[in-house]
Amino acid sequence: MSVTAAAGFAAAGVTAGLKKSGGLDLAIVQNLGPLTSCATVFTANRCQANPVIWSQQVMKDGVVSAIVLNSGGANCYTGTIGFQTTHATAEAVATGLGISAGDVLVCSTGLIGEQLNLDLVTAGVVDAALALKTDAASTPDAALLAARAIMTTDTTPKQSVYVAPAGWTVGGMAKGAGMLAPGLATMLVVITTDARLSSAQLDAALRQATRVTFDRLDSDGCMSTNDTVSLLASGASGIEADEAEFTAALVALCQDLTLQLQADAEGSAHDVAIEVRNAASEPDAVTVARAVSRSALFKTAIYGNDPNWGRVLAAVGTTDAAFDPYGIDVAINGVQVCTAGEPDQPRELVDLTPRAVSVVIDLHEGDETATVWTNDLTHEYVEENSAYSS
Amino acid sequence: MSVTAAAGFAAAGVTAGLKKSGGLDLAIVQNLGPLTSCATVFTANRCQANPVIWSQQVMKDGVVSAIVLNSGGANCYTGTIGFQTTHATAEAVATGLGISAGDVLVCSTGLIGEQLNLDLVTAGVVDAALALKTDAASTPDAALLAARAIMTTDTTPKQSVYVAPAGWTVGGMAKGAGMLAPGLATMLVVITTDARLSSAQLDAALRQATRVTFDRLDSDGCMSTNDTVSLLASGASGIEADEAEFTAALVALCQDLTLQLQADAEGSAHDVAIEVRNAASEPDAVTVARAVSRSALFKTAIYGNDPNWGRVLAAVGTTDAAFDPYGIDVAINGVQVCTAGEPDQPRELVDLTPRAVSVVIDLHEGDETATVWTNDLTHEYVEENSAYSS
Numbered sequence: 159m160s161v162t163a164a165a166g167f168a169a170a171g172v173t174a175g176l177k178k179s180g181g182l183d184l185a186i187v188q189n190l191g192p193l194t195s196c197a198t199v200f201t202a203n204r205c206q207a208n209p210v211i212w213s214q215q216v217m218k219d220g221v222v223s224a225i226v227l228n229s230g231g232a233n234c235y236t237g238t239i240g241f242q243t244t245h246a247t248a249e250a251v252a253t254g255l256g257i258s259a260g261d262v263l264v265c266s267t268g269l270i271g272e273q274l275n276l277d278l279v280t281a282g283v284v285d286a287a288l289a290l291k292t293d294a295a296s297t298p299d300a301a302l303l304a305a306r307a308i309m310t311t312d313t314t315p316k317q318s319v320y321v322a323p324a325g326w327t328v329g330g331m332a333k334g335a336g337m338l339a340p341g342l343a344t345m346l347v348v349i350t351t352d353a354r355l356s357s358a359q360l361d362a363a364l365r366q367a368t369r370v371t372f373d374r375l376d377s378d379g380c381m382s383t384n385d386t387v388s389l390l391a392s393g394a395s396g397i398e399a400d401e402a403e404f405t406a407a408l409v410a411l412c413q414d415l416t417l418q419l420q421a422d423a424e425g426s427a428h429d430v431a432i433e434v435r436n437a438a439s440e441p442d443a444v445t446v447a448r449a450v451s452r453s454a455l456f457k458t459a460i461y462g463n464d465p466n467w468g469r470v471l472a473a474v475g476t477t478d479a480a481f482d483p484y485g486i487d488v489a490i491n492g493v494q495v496c497t498a499g500e501p502d503q504p505r506e507l508v509d510l511t512p513r514a515v516s517v518v519i520d521l522h523e524g525d526e527t528a529t530v531w532t533n534d535l536t537h538e539y540v541e542e543n544s545a546y547s548s
Numbered sequence: 549m550s551v552t553a554a555a556g557f558a559a560a561g562v563t564a565g566l567k568k569s570g571g572l573d574l575a576i577v578q579n580l581g582p583l584t585s586c587a588t589v590f591t592a593n594r595c596q597a598n599p600v601i602w603s604q605q606v607m608k609d610g611v612v613s614a615i616v617l618n619s620g621g622a623n624c625y626t627g628t629i630g631f632q633t634t635h636a637t638a639e640a641v642a643t644g645l646g647i648s649a650g651d652v653l654v655c656s657t658g659l660i661g662e663q664l665n666l667d668l669v670t671a672g673v674v675d676a677a678l679a680l681k682t683d684a685a686s687t688p689d690a691a692l693l694a695a696r697a698i699m700t701t702d703t704t705p706k707q708s709v710y711v712a713p714a715g716w717t718v719g720g721m722a723k724g725a726g727m728l729a730p731g732l733a734t735m736l737v738v739i740t741t742d743a744r745l746s747s748a749q750l751d752a753a754l755r756q757a758t759r760v761t762f763d764r765l766d767s768d769g770c771m772s773t774n775d776t777v778s779l780l781a782s783g784a785s786g787i788e789a790d791e792a793e794f795t796a797a798l799v800a801l802c803q804d805l806t807l808q809l810q811a812d813a814e815g816s817a818h819d820v821a822i823e824v825r826n827a828a829s830e831p832d833a834v835t836v837a838r839a840v841s842r843s844a845l846f847k848t849a850i851y852g853n854d855p856n857w858g859r860v861l862a863a864v865g866t867t868d869a870a871f872d873p874y875g876i877d878v879a880i881n882g883v884q885v886c887t888a889g890e891p892d893q894p895r896e897l898v899d900l901t902p903r904a905v906s907v908v909i910d911l912h913e914g915d916e917t918a919t920v921w922t923n924d925l926t927h928e929y930v931e932e933n934s935a936y937s938s
Contacts, residue, residue, distance in 0.1 A: 270858020461930065472595060474595060496625065543845055
């Protein structure tokens with residue numbers, strides 16, 4: 159139950175043969191209207207994949223009728239041929255669904271620098287388009303097939319749904335198990351709603367939501383070339399959602415998906431929430447939390463169940479945030495191991511055996527707070543990423 | 549042969565009992581003059597250890613008669629007691645050698661947030677001071693003991709010597725096997741010379757040398773709280789070195805030590821040189837090379853002997869350097885896998901089995917070049933750093 163939970167959407171997931179490992183690898187989500195509003199957030203990476211370049215053009219008018227996603231290849235740094243493949247994919251979807259190619263978003267994920275097999279993609283699109291014409295396409299089962307088709311190293315599909323008391327619904331699916339970094343990650347997210355909202359309204363809500371959720375998930379510090387978060391509104395509920403209420407629901411939904419992505423991050427053994435309190439500004443809080451989330455030494459220590467708080471402060475010290483090095487408190491899983499830059503409670507009191515880890519850093523400089531979510535750095539991460547080339 | 553190669557220096561390395569693992573853990577290098585010139589470069593980390601805070605005060609007059617270094621504890625985030633320990637260490641050295649405590653640099657390395665045992669330190673200083681009064685203190689053996697005493701997770705001591713045709717000598721020792729990052733690393737370096745040079749001349753040469761050597765070693769992206777590179781001149785050769793010649797020798801010596809540090813980086817299986825060519829500026833070249841050197845995905849791929857050049861470009865794309873995403877060439881170990889943002893030679897041609905790896909990124913934006921040295925991210929790195937707490 160995710161992208162088909164809201165009225166006015168159909169989904170399909172099929173096996174096109176793009177993934178070497180086999181299995182579902184192509185999905186389409188269709189907006190049946192009456193509205194075709196859409197908002198998107200793309201990777202901040204300056205090296206952008208062909209589907210990102212294409213989709214940015216599609217978004218110029220804010221009208222999107224369908225989104226097609228494939229795993230098994232990023233279609234990035236594949237040159238003119240690669241762009242033609244993206245274009246042809248959108249054309250195939252347009253033909254299959256009787257819509258305009260200019261209203262079709264394309265998302266790809268997988269290895270960079272390899273051409274996608276267009277024949278396989280096209281055949282997959284035909285299969286998916288047929289499936290979308292059946293009644294089953296609006297069921298939770300169809301949504302689950304789509305959520306499965308976009309998985310790469312994910313071990314589970316990620317879905318979330320919120321039904322508003324006012325009568326509208328928002329649901330979403332996500333993939334991404336590595337490269338979960340700022341400006342998004344190797345992350346593809348499709349969110350649908352049947353609320354009546356314009357593209358501009360969707361855009362404002364989506365930017366606010368991603369800023370405090372997906373953008374603060376930093377599993378391994380790496381930023382993908384393909385990330386796309388899209389939010390489509392069909393208006394099929396007939397209800398004009400209150401913007402503040404919709405934004406709040408969207409934040410909650412995105413946070414749910416964010417934490418699902420964190421929990422399934424490649425090879426991770428701990429989910430770490432790094433909260434910076436009393437920063438002089440929100441950017442300061444995010445900067446400090448992100449620096450800690452990117453410290454290989456901190457992340458390996460957490461893997462080893464070692465509450466090595468010196469590695470936290472060493473990471474804080476690399477930032478330009480406002481702080482007094484000898485005015486910082488650090489607590490790990492509730493044990494205040496450092497107060498005002500001096501040892502406080504014995505580190506031996508910290509229990510790091512649970513998967514969930516909380517690190518609280520109090521800068522005592524203001525009243526702004528931010529949390530960045532990350533994972534530990536494990537043998538399994540090294541294994542997956544040294545072996546993964548497909 | 550290293551810090552005693554230049555005339556006018558004595559060295560000692562003793563076992564003070566600070567390292568849980570046992571072994572040599574305290575070293576003193578004494579400048580016997582006639583000059584007491586000195587220059588230092590400290591960590592750029594804003595969270596600085598007590599010995600760094602102390603040594604910065606010592607350097608205010610550029611006069612240094614001795615440097616004392618210990619492994620077995622960083623003496624960082626240890627508060628007032630920790631600062632008193634550093635101060636008392638300098639006083640003990642002063643007493644033992646008949647010099648002023650204000651002319652004694654102190655360096656420490658090890659775990660953050662734990663007090664050093666001052667009684668052990670003091671006893672070690674007494675032992676070292678006695679050793680320094682013997683003829684053996686100016687031998688290569690004494691220098692080797694000192695180089696061994698500063699090792700933490702290093703597997704070998706690092707030493708280098710250059711004898712100038714003009715008659716002066718420069719020699720150095722280094723420690724550091726992790727946290728080898730910009731603004732230096734968990735790296736302690738002592739360099740001595742018998743050339744006649746003022747502290748200002750040493751400072752200019754040292755800053756130029758560290759900028760293109762130690763500062764471009766980025767093994768794991770982490771920056772230490774304790775890094776110190778010191779350069780002491782005794783003038784004992786009586787020769788006023790040509791500044792340009794001295795600087796060139798110092799750059800070569802620092803590069804030699806840098807590559808020794810890289811080769812011994814914690815758990816590494818590959819030494820990777822990332823060269824960025826034809827950047828619009830030197831900072832651009834460094835920024836791009838450093839971004840690649842910090843990509844966990846790139847580093848794990850190299851560990852897996854996987855020439856995954858998409859991960860190189862994905863890292864380049866996170867920077868603000870001047871480049872056209874579709875104007876970049878990438879070569880790995882001599883095979884041009886990407887030309888102008890498109891696949892060129894098959895990645896299967898790249899042989900990554902040797903320890904040395906060359907990545908050349910051509911931005912085609914100007915004529916500036918820089919190299920950053922890094923390592924791969926391995927199981928052994930994770931093991932050492934998840935277990936290491938001492």
